[in-house]
Amino acid sequence: DGGITQSPKYLFRKEGQNVTLSCEQNLNHDAMYWYRQDPGQGLRLIYYSQIVNDFQKGDIAEGYSVSREKKESFPLTVTSAQKNPTAFYLCASSSELGMNTEAFFGQGTRLTVV
Amino acid sequence: AQSVTQPDIHITVSEGASLELRCNYSYGATPYLFWYVQSPGQGLQLLLKYFSGDTLVQGIKGFEAEFKRSQSSFNLRKPSVHWSDAAEYFCALNTGNQFYFGTGTSLTVIP
Numbered sequence: 134d135g136g137i138t139q140s141p142k143y144l145f146r147k148e149g150q151n152v153t154l155s156c157e158q159n160l161n162h163d164a165m166y167w168y169r170q171d172p173g174q175g176l177r178l179i180y181y182s183q184i185v186n187d188f189q190k191g192d193i194a195e196g197y198s199v200s201r202e203k204k205e206s207f208p209l210t211v212t213s214a215q216k217n218p219t220a221f222y223l224c225a226s227s228s229e230l231g232m233n234t235e236a237f238f239g240q241g242t243r244l245t246v247v
Numbered sequence: 248a249q250s251v252t253q254p255d256i257h258i259t260v261s262e263g264a265s266l267e268l269r270c271n272y273s274y275g276a277t278p279y280l281f282w283y284v285q286s287p288g289q290g291l292q293l294l295l296k297y298f299s300g301d302t303l304v305q306g307i308k309g310f311e312a313e314f315k316r317s318q319s320s321f322n323l324r325k326p327s328v329h330w331s332d333a334a335e336y337f338c339a340l341n342t343g344n345q346f347y348f349g350t351g352t353s354l355t356v357i358p
Contacts, residue, residue, distance in 0.1 A: 137290075166346070173256070175337065175350040176291075183344070191345070223290060230344045233279055233298045238290035 135160045139224050139239035146211070146218065146246050154209045154242045156224035163229045165207040166236065169193060170221040179222075182207055183230045211244060219246045249274045251340050253349035260328050261357050268323040268352050270338030279341040280321040282312055284334050285351075291337060297321060308332070330356045 137158045146152045158165065164183055168176040178191030182201040196215025201207055207226075211218045222242045227234040252271045260266055272278055279298050283291040295306025302314040312323045321338060333356045338349045 139290075168348075173350060176346075176348040178345060181345065189344075221288075225291075225346075231341075234341065235281060235293055235296055236291075236339075236341075236346050238283075238292075240290045241288070243288070 137224055137226055137237055137239035139222075139242050141242060142240065144242055144244045146244060148246055149213045151210055151212050152218075152244065154211070154222055154224075154244070156207045156209065156239060158205050158207075158224075158226045158237075158239075160226055160228075160237060161204070162226035162237070163204070164227045164234075165201070166225040166227075167191075167197075167199065167207070167209045168223045168225065170223055170241075176223065179209065218244055220244060249340060249342050249347055251338050251347050251349040253336075253338055253352050255352045256350070257353045257355070259355040259357060262330050263327050266323075266325045266328045266332070266354070268336050268338075268354070270321045270323065270349060271319050272321065272338075272340050273319065274340055274342065276342075278314075278321075280312075280314065281339040281341065281346075282306065282310070282321075282323045283337045283339060284308075285337065286334050294323070294336075328354075328356055330358065332356055 140155045166181040167179040180199045182188040198210045224239040225236040250273045281296045282294040297314045335351045340347045
């Protein structure tokens with residue numbers, strides 16, 4: 134079945150450590166996105182990518198980094214510079230950047246800093 | 248600037264009652280609008296979308312939404328709510344290179 138796979142579902146990180154969240158899609162979509170979700174704040178865009186080897190900062194990119202070496206993969210690294218990384222992270226994809234496309238979401242990764 | 252507002256943070260309805268969740272958007276061009284639903288600890292599932300044409304759109308699970316350009320609104324409705332509809336609902340706007348989401352409305356269904 135086609136879809137978006139995020140792993141792991143739960144992740145614990147010690148303060149000062151970098152951690153990478155995985156996102157893989159087999160929908161053959163060009164565009165991919167990372168969102169952060171906090172209670173009462175909806176979804177906030179971290180980074181997005183239109184094509185391989187290209188990505189753009191979203192509204193809250195500070196403390197995060199991404200790569201897009203393959204069309205199907207868009208990993209997110211939460212660095213030690215991110216001051217408050219505990220959150221629910223959602224990866225999404227769409228067939229292309231464009232207004233008449235919908236976003237498909239993975240099941241999310243819950244990151245907790247301990 | 249573009250934005251999406253969901254005025255109701257939390258709504259409680261009785262099972263079998265009708266439901267309306269409000270969504271207002273701000274965007275200078277033709278809006279492409281969506282409603283998503285999220286169960287706890289899960290990703291978002293698309294309920295319905297509006298691209299153009301009929302202002303009343305039908306979605307999955309018996310949901311529908313009406314686009315009103317004059318009111319900049321895209322409200323979600325369901326005639327009879329089921330206990331399984333309890334979830335978080337998000338309205339979203341696609342501007343071409345970004346999706347803008349509202350802060351969500353949490354729905355509680357009481358027996």
